[in-house]
Amino acid sequence: MLGSFVSDGAHTPLASPLVQASHNTALVLLSLLIAFGSNCAALYMAHSNRRTSLASHRHVLLLCASMLLGLGIWAMHFMGMQAMRLPMPVRYDTLGTLLSIIPGMVAAWLALHALQVTHPSNQRIITSGLLVGLGIAAMHYSGIAAMQLQAQLHFLLPQFLLSLLLGPVFAIAAFATHRWLYQRGLENLQWAWRLLPPLLLTVAMASMHYVAMHAMRFDLGHHPMASQLQPIGLENHQTLSLAIAATTVMVFVILGLAHAVLRYRDLWQALAVHDARLNAMVDTAVDGVITINERGLVQDFNPAAARIFGYAKDEVIGRNISMLMPSPLAEQHDAHLLKHVGHPKKAITVTDREVLGKRKDGRHVPLHLAIGKASTPSGILFVGYLQDISARKRTDAQLRIAASVFQHVREGVAIVDANHNISDVNPAFLRLMEKSREECVGQALEALYEEADLPSDMGKLWQTVATQQYWQSEIMVTRSNGTLWMQRLSISPVFNEHQRPQHFIAVISDVSERPGPEAAHSSADLHDSATGLPTHKLFIERASRDKASFDS
Numbered sequence: 001m002l003g004s005f006v007s008d009g010a011h012t013p014l015a016s017p018l019v020q021a022s023h024n025t026a027l028v029l030l031s032l033l034i035a036f037g038s039n040c041a042a043l044y045m046a047h048s049n050r051r052t053s054l055a056s057h058r059h060v061l062l063l064c065a066s067m068l069l070g071l072g073i074w075a076m077h078f079m080g081m082q083a084m085r086l087p088m089p090v091r092y093d094t095l096g097t098l099l100s101i102i103p104g105m106v107a108a109w110l111a112l113h114a115l116q117v118t119h120p121s122n123q124r125i126i127t128s129g130l131l132v133g134l135g136i137a138a139m140h141y142s143g144i145a146a147m148q149l150q151a152q153l154h155f156l157l158p159q160f161l162l163s164l165l166l167g168p169v170f171a172i173a174a175f176a177t178h179r180w181l182y183q184r185g186l187e188n189l190q191w192a193w194r195l196l197p198p199l200l201l202t203v204a205m206a207s208m209h210y211v212a213m214h215a216m217r218f219d220l221g222h223h224p225m226a227s228q229l230q231p232i233g234l235e236n237h238q239t240l241s242l243a244i245a246a247t248t249v250m251v252f253v254i255l256g257l258a259h260a261v262l263r264y265r266d267l268w269q270a271l272a273v274h275d276a277r278l279n280a281m282v283d284t285a286v287d288g289v290i291t292i293n294e295r296g297l298v299q300d301f302n303p304a305a306a307r308i309f310g311y312a313k314d315e316v317i318g319r320n321i322s323m324l325m326p327s328p329l330a331e332q333h334d335a336h337l338l339k340h341v342g343h344p345k346k347a348i349t350v351t352d353r354e355v356l357g358k359r360k361d362g363r364h365v366p367l368h369l370a371i372g373k374a375s376t377p378s379g380i381l382f383v384g385y386l387q388d389i390s391a392r393k394r395t396d397a398q399l400r401i402a403a404s405v406f407q408h409v410r411e412g413v414a415i416v417d418a419n420h421n422i423s424d425v426n427p428a429f430l431r432l433m434e435k436s437r438e439e440c441v442g443q444a445l446e447a448l449y450e451e452a453d454l455p456s457d458m459g460k461l462w463q464t465v466a467t468q469q470y471w472q473s474e475i476m477v478t479r480s481n482g483t484l485w486m487q488r489l490s491i492s493p494v495f496n497e498h499q500r501p502q503h504f505i506a507v508i509s510d511v512s513e514r515p516g517p518e519a520a521h522s523s524a525d526l527h528d529s530a531t532g533l534p535t536h537k538l539f540i541e542r543a544s545r546d547k548a549s550f551d552s
């Protein structure tokens with residue numbers, strides 16, 4: 001004998017026969033069903049609690065999950081106790097029975113709290129399983145201690161130790177399986193796989209409870225009517241069993257409703273935050289955003305769209321989008337929408353294009369339009385993103401004109417980069433300089449004037465261009481046939497946003513055939529060698545020429 005509570009069975013006196021209780025199958029199955037339902041609800045609450053944004057909601061939901069799991073342990077135990085057929089009346093101490101629910105709930109809270117992380121470690125899994133297993137055992141044996149019966153109770157040692165081992169083992173397996181499933185995405189698995197963790201947790205509860213019940217032995221040797229005792233049937237426990245089941249279901253419903261209300265509130269707050277963020281993004285967007293339904297009626301119209309079309313939001317909401325389109329696009333638009341009615345998965349053939357819009361004052365505005373499509377419970381929605389490209393169109397037109405002028409102007413034009421190398425030239429420049437494009441592009445501008453009378457210090461020339469924003473001089477250039485010709489070269493800078501020269505524009509023109517006495521002098525005689533400015537001699541000659549022209 002190892003004690004008055006735990007016995008090895010082999011040393012029990014023959015004068016004290018030990019009686020083993022039998023069980024009612026229906027109540028056993030009901031106890032298992034209650035345990036499985038509580039485990040499903042508790043694990044679902046614990047997992048969904050991770051997505052809750054408010055800390056107060058997380059604490060309440062964790063408490064609800066812990067209460068469900070602890071209540072499931074308690075209800076399964078007492079339903080299993082009611083399933084026993086004993087040859088004697090059994091009463092339960094009310095206070096002891098109520099207090100026996102505490103170990104299971106505390107163990108459940110500690111275990112689920114340890115698992116409130118995205119990827120629980122193996123240590124957390126093992127700790128949680130041990131806590132739940134010990135909570136099941138503590139609840140079971142504290143519930144046994146609340147029994148009041150006219151017999152001495154013994155537990156056989158092998159089954160007693162086995163019951164203490166089975167609970168933690170299956171609980172660890174349940175939590176490990178739960179982690180494995182959620183890490184791989186439950187949405188990709190069949191629903192049967194999702195029932196595996198609560199099923200293993202139910203096995204942890206049932207194996208601990210019923211193995212311990214199998215280890216129970218009742219010593220009737222001291223009972224005065226031991227020989228006349230008969231097994232008490234299910235009818236004596238039916239009322240209490242139904243009360244336990246009804247109470248458990250009622251608590252399940254209450255906790256489930258509390259969970260649903262908190263989850264709904266949390267989702268509503270998350271949706272409100274999402275809508276506020278989305279509205280802020282749409283309202284502050286530079287591009288116009290217009291949302292219409294499948295009938296073409298405007299559902300949303302952001303401030304940028306109001307600036308583009310000149311309409312206030314209230315003037316457009318609820319009206320057909322065709323009011324913002326010129327003819328014939330306005331008449332054709334509803335027919336395009338009808339192609340998508342009843343076909344939410346039908347793709348939009350052209351999602352990105354340039355169109356014309358019609359402003360409130362009747363003027364047409366060029367737009368870049370991108371279209372999106374979304375299926376909602378209330379129907380199909382179309383979202384249009386519009387950008388006013390009027391400025392870009394004007395810039396494109398100006399660039400085309402500038403490119404045409406660059407190609408067709410009679411003066412030679414060279415574009416020089418910040419390093420004073422030629423990056424582009426027009427045909428007139430090549431003609432006047434008698435060079436090919438390959439001989440000019442990439443070369444320093446002064447390299448084309450190696451034999452000309454450019455200023456010797458080109459650094460000062462570029463400094464003059466940068467500070468005075470202009471430089472001009474007349475240069476004598478030798479043609480390929482050996483003749484001389486007078487060229488006027490002017491250089492102007494192009495500044496960047498920091499007011500620093502980014503490019504230079506060099507313009508050359510042929511002045512060798514101009515009439516007057518200037519043609520008889522070289523550029524060195526008519527311009528200052530340092531600054532390139534006209535000399536006194538050039539000023540006198542031009543004044544004389546202008547006076548002669550006026551007199552004639």
